[in-house]
Amino acid sequence: MAALAFLCAALWLLGVSSPQSGAQGDLVQRGRALYEDGCSSCHGLDARGIAGRAPSLRGVGEQAADFYLSTGRMPLDRPGAQPVRGEPAYPPDEIRALVAFVGSFGGPRIPVADPARGNIAEGRELFTENCAGCHQVVGEGGMVTRASVPDLKQATPRQVAEAVRLGPYLMPPFSARQLDQGQLDSVARYVQYTKEPEDRGGWGIGHLGPIPEGMVAWLLGLVALVLTIRLIGERTTE
């Protein structure tokens, strides 16, 4: 009798001491179902990847899964294509489930970046030194040979942190020793800023520099002036 009571108490205690495990377990199960549906054809039913098609997801962690899914980069249309940002294929709760599932194999957790704690001047400097070569100095994106580089206009601070630590697709990763938490906060703050930089000169025309500027000079400035001289001058010889 006492042993039974002890057993019940122990079981109850086990249930109380890990209250998430039940809910978490459900999430992982849900994630597994979604995974088998939408991801296993490339990443394998056991998430160990399929050679030549997709990498193993064991050990990539919640960090990678959340980044790729929340930015809509996964699932890919076809293996080998460059993952590009798009509408996420899953609603947020399903993403959480998939993330939990992938995370259940271990790996880095979702990193945090808090723009409010960052220093924008430090962020600008770090971004210019490490990111501007590919992403353009105010995050308008661009090109590297054989790949396009996305703009950062829709990147949330969490996604910035994930990308920085992960180094998705062709992007290099930055470890916590290279960019510590404070620096990451600053970079995230700067990226937030670049979504609406200080355009005190007027219409920003894409923050790309001379290409849109030249188009404005010709298509607005010169066209206006040519129309003016057509008004002032004669159009025939009469």
Add this chain to the structure above:
Amino acid sequence: MIPRPHPTDDAVRFVDDRLGASKAVKKALRYVFPDHWSFMLGEIALYCFAVLVATGIFLALFYSPSDSDVIYRGVYEPLRGAEVSESFGSVVNLSFDVPAGLLIRQTHHWAADVFVAAIVLHLLRVFFTAAFRKPRDVNYFVGVTMLGLALVEGFLGYSLVDDLLSGMGLVIAYSVLMSVPLIGAQAAVLVWGDAWPGSPELWPRMFIVHVLVIPLILGGLIATHLTMIMRHHHTQFRGPRRTEHNVVGTPLWPAYALRSLGLAAAVVAVLVLLGGLVQINPIWEWGPYHTADATNGAQPDWYLGWLIGGLRLVFGYEPVVFGYTLVPNPFWGGVAFPLVVFGILYAWPWLDRRRERDQAHHQLLDLPRDNPRRTALGAALFAWVAIVFFVGALDRIYFLLGVPYEGQIWFWRFGIFVVPVLVYFVVRRVTTELSVGRARVLRGWYGQTVRRAPGGGFEVLTPPDGAAPSVPAPEGPKGVTDTELGRVINALTATLNDQRPERLDVDRLQSLVTDSLGGEEKLAVVPDLNGAQVLDTRGERLADIRFAGGAWTVERAVPARDELPASPREPTRGEKARARARGAWRKLRP
């Protein structure tokens, strides 16, 4: 009768009293400007230059030409604490702290972009209407030189700011100078004062060249350009009363002066509106330049886009002999390409003269379609430059449309030679078709000859062999051409308008009018003051010119030979197609 006093009389008297300039002023006020709108493109450039000087003076008073490091402590937060050069800092402060500073800075930069664009359009107009022909080829050289100087001036201007974008451009300029074979390294170190980043004196020197040396040269060249135009008088398109020996248009005073001032005000308006409403070169967003920094998507200002295209396009090869690098790679796109283009531009009047075998002076312009070969060659050259310009932005095409960059580069490595050739043939065909349709309608006509029937309507004359009958060319004396008649009328008008009736001298008028015919095989007889007759040397009357009812009438006794319809020719493909289209349209219309 004493003339009524007018408020401007005092000014006129002042000028004459103190400067004795009445004759010069009269000539100036009555100077005639042909008023086709395309002749005002150069004026747009001129007024842009005026805006550049005015705004530039303001900017120069705030700019500090120095590469000493300072810590930015101004209002723009993302730059706080950053190590920047004094130059960069002074321009950021001008943009943020000086009232109207950013407006004037942006107006200045827009003015530079529009300045070069207007010069390019003006050059295209001059080229395709053949205004560069004698005696204006020297003026054309002045213009091409001004274009080259404008490119350098603009580059220096935006490089002075020492921001990330322009700093990248400056190191590329350094590399391009170094790429000149054999002497490049010495030249670059000479100009920069040291290896990159150069000596501190570079910045005050760039500043002085930009605000003093080149503007003075440009100002002098502009004055030369305008003086020569005044000496040669402006060219004009063909048209009524226009000959190779006159200028028809609007006198400077009052109409043309007001219109030109209006254009000046419009140029200022457009540039100031752009300067206030559209952001250009937001250097606080780019940040300062450092040798170890770079940004994606860096481009030079538009008028140097052809050079970045050249630099990006060339295959990565450098000939090396005994360890000496004979031709560093940037040479082809950065030095050889612009030298070839400018060389062709400078040589063009001479090439055109040789091609046309034409050494004469010209006052009348060609329309582009009047000279298909010249227009096609010009279009091909322009296409070549435009393609290389376009190549400079292929990464944008890849980013927006997904076309692979390497593929595009390889395509255009061959395309820049193939496409201009295609353009040449296409343009030549098109302009030939256009010119055949328009000029000398009766020369080589095609159609039917009809004769009015006595009872109304008409009957078609068909010759026995089925071809349309031709009007035979007349024998006998050559008639008077339109040009000669024009000259006679001009001479008559000039004299008749000018002379007071009591001073008119029929004999003098007659010698004048004969002179105007150029002393060829024709002479003029002026029986009275209402007209003239043109005779050939045998005394045959060729044409009668009379002034009656407020207009000149011309009666030709003998038609001019070059205006006679020749035998009909086969319609061209274009004409057949248009006729078919017209026929189809008529059927469709209700």
Add this chain to the structure above:
Amino acid sequence: MRRRPPGQDEATTWEREVPRSGVMEGLVALLLAVAGVCAAAFAVLYVLDASTQLLGLSLGLAFAALAAALVVAGKRVVPQETAILDKPPLPDPEEREEVRELVRDAGEGVSRRGLIVGAAGVAGCGLGAALVLPIASLGPGADARLARTPWRRGRYLVDEEGERFGPDDLALGGFLTAFPEGADKEEVGSPVILARLRSQELDLPPERRGWAQDGVVAYSKICTHAGCAVAMFRYPLYPPQTPPPALVCPCHYSTFDPRNGGERTFGPAARALPQLPLMLDAQRRFVAGGPLSGRPGPSYLTVRK
């Protein structure tokens, strides 16, 4: 002799039309008033330190109204005249003949023309050479300045903040910009870019096998094409289907392979990126093992020497 009758240099009127339109005159007055009001608005806005947009709009509209007023006046208010000006031909044969004589007269009495011309030619060549000489004298100076490099064996590498660092600071596939400790960061020879690859990926030339540490390689960051910073590093997360590792320059997209000594794989650069040999000190921090493998920066005559 051709006598010019009075006034042939002046334009004669072909036709002249006087508009006489009160409406147009009123329009001109109105436009000028608008211009004045806008200009006054600009003055007020300037004093109030208004935004660039408002300042530009007010001043621009003032000039636009002024432009409209002037054009309307020039086309619809003042008398419109078409005039014809006869141009005398430009060359003047009589005067030209006189000038020709004048110029030739300078040589009157000169008997040894050939001698003088020859001597002038010698002087011209000498002066021309003398003007060009200063560039040549920079020869050894220029070459020495360009060959100067702050890298030598034992020099520590420091990051952008000036701190020494080691391979453990770099994630696999990461990159970092470094400088010689204590040197001028703006010199072409200073910046280097370190990239961490897998040791198995590396395929360095035999004499450079020891130049990498833990898969980290270092190259000059300054492109050998036109001097821009090679600020892009491409490293695949999943190698089988992605482009291989590369250092790419954003200016003209010269692409270099960090695995085999910085050889150029695409783009207009014609030389490999100079490589810096790396060593580690006792605390596993990076130290240069010697100078760069070649001259950094853009090419010139002696760059490969």
